[in-house]
Amino acid sequence: MARGKRRKISQVSMDLTPMIDVVFQLIIFFILTMTITTLTVKKVELPIAETAVEEDTEADAYMVHLYNASAVGGPQGGAANLNPDGWHIALPNQEMEYRTVQELSDPLTQVAEDYNNRTGELSELGLSKMILLIRGDMRCPSHYFSVVLQACIAAKIQKIRVSIKPPRNN
């Protein structure tokens, strides 16, 4: 019987060049799209609106949150939590929880004055040109919106914007 030929095991080599190319493409994509920001935005369930416009106010707007740290997010936790103890008004870079007009008026007045001194701009009626952006959770008692309005009047802040999210398309 003829002795069977031994099969030579052939080596398989992979060309990794395309993989390296794709990886570099991904890295360049991430580097170009990345924006480094500090976390001043709190997680809130924004209200929905049909008619809102996309305004570039975030860059210089003063952000005020109507916030509850223990509120569960999303539709699953959507039941209104009207216990006022959990909800409060939060200002940027401040730990204090504001609940009344008296507490909120002074810091807002200070912020408006700092803005006026920095920009040197005032409206004809002596009102600040600072934009105040309210990022309110849709479950928050609207009483706190009234508190912010009254504090803005005391601080002579006239321009107010309300942050919303557009409805998702079907």
Next chain:
Amino acid sequence: MPRKKPRKAEAVEFDLTPMIDVTFQLLIFFIVVMKFKQIEQTQAADLPTDSGFAMPTDAPQEAIITLRLKWQNEIMVYDVCVDTAASGRAQINAGTLTQLMQGRDARDGYKRSFDELVAGIHKVYNLMGKQAKKLEISYNEHNTGATSLEAPELTAPWGFVTLAMDAATQVNMDIEEQTGDPEKKLSVVFKYTQPQGNVKVAGS
């Protein structure tokens, strides 16, 4: 003199393995730290340019449409009316906050309430002969968290106030489109009743 040997060109090889390792490290870093930003838009709610609050009787009652937010037993009912009895009214049941937020798509519950509220405001506006000048969004400001026995109408969730603002904006857009005159738009004010019974009005 001995002849010099010609130098043989040597092949230089790079080991790319460390470079691939670093590249993957970078890639994993970017994937882990990346967070997608939620799309946000804004609505204007500018305050009046005159000083302080306006008295509730600032304008003739015939020219004011009142949009009352009645929040009771966790259900929102919008009551669109004019204080003079001659004009009609419209009531829109917007349901619970959960209904507003839930659904296969949050837009379903919101769009229905939004369309009904816009239609209700238009109905009252037309019944007034299109002479209204102001739209008051009126809500209670109870902040005590009391039970329904002590404060049957607690303050409405913020999501329903923004729905009212949204409907007011749509009505103004419709009026401007129909008349071609921006001066005909309704000025929107917020009117809220405090626990002490004081009524205050603020708005653009």
